[in-house]
Amino acid sequence: MRHGFDVILLVLFGLLFAVPVYGEGKNDSGMKNERADTLETITMQVIIMGPPGAGKGTQAKKISEKYRIPHISTGDILRAEVEKGSELGGKVKDIMERGELVADEIVLGLVEKRVVEPDCGRGFILDGFPRTIPQAEGLDKILEKHGTAGIWVIDLVVPEEELLRRLLARKRPDDTESTIRNRIRVYHEKTAPLIHYYEKKKALFSINGDQPIGKVYLEIDSVLTNIR
Numbered sequence: 097m098r099h100g101f102d103v104i105l106l107v108l109f110g111l112l113f114a115v116p117v118y119g120e121g122k123n124d125s126g127m128k129n130e131r132a133d134t135l136e137t138i139t140m141q142v143i144i145m146g147p148p149g150a151g152k153g154t155q156a157k158k159i160s161e162k163y164r165i166p167h168i169s170t171g172d173i174l175r176a177e178v179e180k181g182s183e184l185g186g187k188v189k190d191i192m193e194r195g196e197l198v199a200d201e202i203v204l205g206l207v208e209k210r211v212v213e214p215d216c217g218r219g220f221i222l223d224g225f226p227r228t229i230p231q232a233e234g235l236d237k238i239l240e241k242h243g244t245a246g247i248w249v250i251d252l253v254v255p256e257e258e259l260l261r262r263l264l265a266r267k268r269p270d271d272t273e274s275t276i277r278n279r280i281r282v283y284h285e286k287t288a289p290l291i292h293y294y295e296k297k298k299a300l301f302s303i304n305g306d307q308p309i310g311k312v313y314l315e316i317d318s319v320l321t322n323i324r
Contacts, residue, residue, distance in 0.1 A: 139218050139219045139244075140163050140165055140218070140219040140221075140248075140320065140324065141219045141220060141239070141244065141246065141247040141248065142159065142165075142219070142220070142221045142222070142247065142248050142249070142250065142320070143221075143222045143225070143226070143247055143248070143249045143250070143294075144156050144159070144221060144222070144223050144249075144250045144252065144316075145249060145250070145251050145252070145287065145290065146251055146252030146253065146254065146305055147254065147256075147259055147279075147280050147283045147284075147287075148259060148263060148276065148279045148280060148283065149254065149258075149259035149260070149262040149263040149276075150252040150253075150254045150259065150305045151252055151254070151262075151305050151309065151312060152223045152224060152252060153167075153169060153172075153223055154309060155250075155252070155309075155312060155313055155316055156169070156221045156223040158313050158316075159221050159313075159316065159317070159320065160221055162317065163219070163221075163320070164218065165216070165218055165219040165220050165221055166215050166216055166220050166221070167220075167221050167223060168207070168210050168211070168216075168220050168221065168222050168223065168225075169223040169224055170203055170206060170207065170222075170223070170224045170225040171223070171224045173206055173210070174188050174192060174198060174203075174206075175192070178192065184202070187202070188202065192270060193270050193275070194275070194278070195270075195275040195276070195278035195279040195282060196278075196282060197227055197228065197282060197286060200228060200230045200231050200234065203225060203226075203227075203231060204231060204234040204235070204238070207222070207225055207235065207238065208238045211238065211239075211242070211244075212242055222235075226290065227283075227286060227287045227290075228286050228287065228290075229289055229290065229293055232290055232293055232294075235247070246299075247299060248299055248301070248319075248320070248323055249290075249294040249299050249300045249301065250301055250303055250316055250319065250320075251291060251294075251300055251301065251302045251303065252303055252305035252312070253302055253303065253304055253305055253306070254305040254306045255306060256280055258306055259276070259280060260273065260276055260277070260280075263276045264276070301319045303315050303316055303319070
C-alpha cells in the first residue's frame with residue numbers, strides 16, 4: 097500500500113510541474129497567451145504636430161510614458177547643442193533666436209541618428225519634426241532605409257491668440273511676442289502644408305488642442321488605441 101501511495105504522489109507532482117507557465121507567453125496548445133500580449137509587443141511610430149504652443153511636448157511625454165517609446169524633440173536636441181556651445185549649436189543659435197527653421201539636412205541628420213538607437217526598436221514619438229515637406233519626404237526615406245516604414249500623425253489645432261498666451265506664460269528667453277508671432281507665421285507657411293501631405297497618406301488625425309490637457313490626451317489615446 098505504501099508503495100502505491102508513493103506512486104500516486106509522484107504522478108501528482110508530475111502533473112503539478114507540467115502546468116504551463118503563462119508568463120512565458122504560450123498556453124498548453126502552444127498558442128500565444130492573451131495575458132502575455134502586453135504593450136511590450138507594440139511597435140508605434142508617431143508624429144505629433146501643431147503650431148508653437150499647441151502642447152506637443154506635454155502630450156508627447158504622456159504618450160511616451162504609456163506606450164514606453166522615446167519622446168524625441170528636435171527642438172530640445174538643438175537647444176541642448178546651443179547650451180553646450182557645440183559647433184552645431186553655434187550654427188543654429190541665431191536661426192532659432194529669429195524664430196526661423198533650421199536647415200533640413202541638419203535636422204534630418206539628427207533624427208536619423210536618433211531613431212536608429214536601440215531604445216527606438218519598438219517605436220518613437222517625434223515632437224517638432226518634420227516641419228517642411230522635404231523633411232517629411234526625408235523621414236519617409238529614413239524609415240524605409242531602416243525597415244520601419246509607416247508613421248501616424250496627430251495634429252493639434254489651437255487658435256493663434258491662445259498660442260501666444262501660452263508661449264508668453266512659459267517665459268523662455270527666445271519667447272518674445274515678435275519672435276512668437278514670427279514662429280507662428282513660419283509654421284503656417286512651411287509646416288501647415290504637411291497636413292495635406294499626411295492626409296493624402298491617410299495617416300493624419302486632427303485633435304482640438306484648445307481643451308484641458310487631460311481631455312486632449314484622452315482623445316489622442318483613443319486614436320492611438322484604435323490604429324494599433
